[in-house]
């Protein structure tokens with residue numbers, strides 16, 4: 617089984633190489649959420665592995681007519697205006713082509729609540745967080761190995777709050793903390809120990825509280841780096857600071873009002 621399918625041909629090739637090396641059929645794909653860096657590979661993988669079933673929440677339905685449709689419209693306008701650099705244009709065209717096949721990204725099996733599943737002979741707990749990093753985030757707990765696969769409920773070098781309800785996200789982090797995991801695979805970044813995850817949760821809470829207050833955005837970004845710095849590679853600190861500053865603006869601009877509605 618595979619959790620998330622990447623965005624680019626290079627991701628697809630890496631997955632295929634892994635499957636070839638394992639000499640095992642691919643039977644299940646779990647999509648943690650609908651962001652295109654997590655689901656775009658579904659289309660090619662389903663074609664290459666007939667019979668594979670995709671498990672995910674139904675949140676992509678809203679995204680296909682909302683966020684992703686809006687992104688596609690602005691990407692087309694940006695390209696038409698000749699504003700895109702060649703590499704950026706290639707990236708946008710890749711996403712547009714994925715969006716054009718958007719219905720093929722949808723799950724075969726909708727995860728509508730926490731459930732125990734046996735995938736490829738392996739028993740897993742699949743949990744659903746509503747209104748977290750997206751309207752429906754799926755995360756997994758493997759009781760045999762005490763592993764959590766968190767999707768974008770844990771991302772570094774900053775929480776990716778583009779389509780997030782910050783309070784729902786915090787609730788999901790508490791639910792993850794309540795499982796007896798020892799290692800956590802984030803959506804972006806290297807695996808975290810339990811104590812590193814606790815550091816992340818504290819940093820996340822402080823950051824969201826700061827964004828809801830009156831401090832300068834820079835001060836909130838500094839706070840984030842001070843709290844989460846031990847989890848962020850020195851080479852990523854600058855990016856983390858920039859993202860954190862950007863997300864303060866996004867949260868203050870009313871993004872939660874849009875993504876926290878039931």
Ligand SMILES: [Zn+2]
Pocket residue numbers: 651653654768803804
């Ligand atoms: Zn992501």
